[in-house]
Amino acid sequence: MIDIDxxxxxxxxxxxxxxxxxxxRDALRIQAFKRMEGxxxxxxxxxxxxxxxxxxDTAIEQIKEEQGVTQSVQSVRxxxxxxxxxxxxxxxxxxxxxxxxxxxQVVEV
Amino acid sequence: xxxxxxxxxLVANQIKAESKGEGRYLYCVADSGERADxxxxxxDGKEVYTIPFVDLCVVVHNCAAEPYRSDDNEVVKxxxxxxxxxxxxxxxxxxxxxxxxxDTIVKGEEDISPDxxxxxxxxxxxxxxxxxxxxxxxxxxxxxxxxxxPKLIGDxxxxxxxxxxxxxxxxxxxxxxxxxxxxxxLENLLKKEMEKxxxxxxxxxxxxxxxxxxxxxxxxxxxxxxxxxMLMNLSCLVDKEKSKELGEELEKIDKREGFAVRFTxxxxxxxxxxxx
Numbered sequence: 610m611i612d613i614d615x616x617x618x619x620x621x622x623x624x625x626x627x628x629x630x631x632x633x634r635d636a637l638r639i640q641a642f643k644r645m646e647g648x649x650x651x652x653x654x655x656x657x658x659x660x661x662x663x664x665x666d667t668a669i670e671q672i673k674e675e676q677g678v679t680q681s682v683q684s685v686r687x688x689x690x691x692x693x694x695x696x697x698x699x700x701x702x703x704x705x706x707x708x709x710x711x712x713x714q715v716v717e718v
Numbered sequence: 719x720x721x722x723x724x725x726x727x728l729v730a731n732q733i734k735a736e737s738k739g740e741g742r743y744l745y746c747v748a749d750s751g752e753r754a755d756x757x758x759x760x761x762d763g764k765e766v767y768t769i770p771f772v773d774l775c776v777v778v779h780n781c782a783a784e785p786y787r788s789d790d791n792e793v794v795k796x797x798x799x800x801x802x803x804x805x806x807x808x809x810x811x812x813x814x815x816x817x818x819x820x821d822t823i824v825k826g827e828e829d830i831s832p833d834x835x836x837x838x839x840x841x842x843x844x845x846x847x848x849x850x851x852x853x854x855x856x857x858x859x860x861x862x863x864x865x866x867x868p869k870l871i872g873d874x875x876x877x878x879x880x881x882x883x884x885x886x887x888x889x890x891x892x893x894x895x896x897x898x899x900x901x902x903x904l905e906n907l908l909k910k911e912m913e914k915x916x917x918x919x920x921x922x923x924x925x926x927x928x929x930x931x932x933x934x935x936x937x938x939x940x941x942x943x944x945x946x947x948m949l950m951n952l953s954c955l956v957d958k959e960k961s962k963e964l965g966e967e968l969e970k971i972d973k974r975e976g977f978a979v980r981f982t983x984x985x986x987x988x989x990x991x992x993x994x
Contacts (some may be wrong), residue, residue, distance in 0.1 A: 642902050651894065659895030 624681030627673060628689070631682065632663055735936040741783035741825040742832045744803045746986070747840075748775050748812035749851050758808055761786065761800045766807075769833055771840035774847060777808045777815075783825030809986040814855045814992045816847065844901070850991060857932055858984030860961065862968065864923060867945060868912065870976040875911045882907060920950055923971060930964035935989050941958045946978070953989040 625683050641658045650658070672677045743761065751773040756766040764779035788794050798820050805817045824839070826832040840847070875881045885904045889897045912990055928934060933955040939948040965981060972979040 638902060642899065644904075645899055646903075656893050656895035658897035661895075662896045663895065681737055 617643075620678055623676055624678045624685050627669065627678060627682045628685035631669060632689075632717070634669065637665075638662055646650065699704050723908060738785050739798075739825075740832055741781050742769070743780040743781045743786075743835060744818045744822040744824060744836075744921045745777040745779075745801060745859040746808050746817045747847055748777055748808050748853070749773075749814035749815075749855065750775055750812045750946075752812075754811070756804070756811070759800075759804055761797050766804055769836050771837045772844070774840050774844065774851075775812075776840065777804065781823065783823065783832070785823060786821050789818050793956050804953065805986050805988075813984055814851050816850055817986050820867045835911075854955065854987045854990060856959075857957050857987060858961070859932075859987040859989055860954045860956050860964065860983035860985070860989065862927060862950075862954055862964075863921075863980040863982075864949045864971060865917075865946045865978045865980070866916075866949050867976045869945065870966065871915065872908055872912060874976065875915065876908065879907075882911075895913055916949055922951075923950060926944050926967050926971075927954065927964065930960050930967055933990060937989075949977075955987055955990045956984075958984070 642664060645655050645658070654660055730901075745760075745766070747817045748768065751770045752775060753770050755972050756768075756777065757925040758765050758851045760766040761781075764781070766777060766779050767871050768777050786794075786797055788797075790897050791898040797821070801820050805815060809815045825834050826835060830838075842888060875896075876886070882904060885900055885907070889904065892900065924934070931954040937951040937953055939951045942948055954964070961984065962980040971977055
């Protein structure tokens with residue numbers, strides 16, 4: 610039997626959604642930043658972009674606070690970060706991966 | 719009469735089953751051919767002793783031929799601590815040991831006792847085990863972890879970097895939307911500068927530590943908190959005579975503003991023996 614606690618479910622789903630919104634926000638921010646650095650934006654455009662992103666930040670923080678999901682958002686993001694770290698690490702350091710596999714071998718007596 | 723016979727068969731079967739189901743829990747291989755008792759210091763207070771073969775021995779306790787399992791994390795933690803304590807006791811007593819991983823158990827077979835199995839292993843692997851023991855004789859493992867305070871280091875960099883100084887000035891004077899974007903720029907820049915600095919420090923510290931030790935293993939860094947960041951996490955195999963030198967070198971690093979060093983050991987050389 611799967612025991613679903615309604616409160617728990619809300620935290621989990623909301624945490625996941627907000628984490629995704631944050632990631633999209635980060636992507637937008639990077640894009641906005643690139644355009645600004647590329648010089649394709651006028652000063653008032655930069656100002657508008659900056660303000661919009663700032664409002665988004667405030668809104669996200671507010672929702673997290675009101676719903677009490679700051680912790681669960683953070684753990685979703687950390688979980689994702691760890692997955693990515695692991696994958697990158699395997700790609701960048703194949704030797705370390707092999708070492709790990711060797712370590713796992715148990716002594717055969 | 720018949721009943722008696724039955725009884726006997728039952729008892730005989732039980733004895734056979736018991737000797738078949740018997741195992742030895744292994745802690746480490748030690749540099750001594752001594753048959754010794756180490757007392758009731760094993761997992762759950764088990765009696766620990768050695769099974770010798772020529773000039774080597776294995777430190778063990780008697781157990782059932784099945785792995786130690788528990789759903790209770792506290793119990794597992796206690797077992798692991800017990801395991802490490804026994805390895806340390808053996809290390810103090812015999813000088814050099816090859817630690818085995820937690821839950822290494824040797825069992826008997828149909829007509830071979832676990833002890834015979836262990837002796838067979840020591841005999842077959844004797845040259846190899848000896849060679850490994852020779853490599854770590856007179857050496858111990860030390861843990862070296864170096865931390866820095868990212869806030870302090872960041873401020874230090876910000877004070878010296880012209881570009882960051884200019885950005886900080888702009889952020890104060892521009893309208894808030896632009897200031898927000900510039901803040902991003904500042905954060906990115908500072909992050910890059912800090913990574914550069916971390917890289918330089920790592921190389922510098924690594925080279926200085928390398929001089930005092932036999933072998934270094936770079937371990938994964940762990941997250942601590944906002945105020946302390948682990949810059950490097952090393953396991954070092956150190957000649958006992960050189961540990962002071964290493965300590966002095968680390969003290970120099972520890973004294974630097976914003977840096978801290980944790981130096982632990984000596985431990986039995988867990989990270990430098992290939993098994994477990």
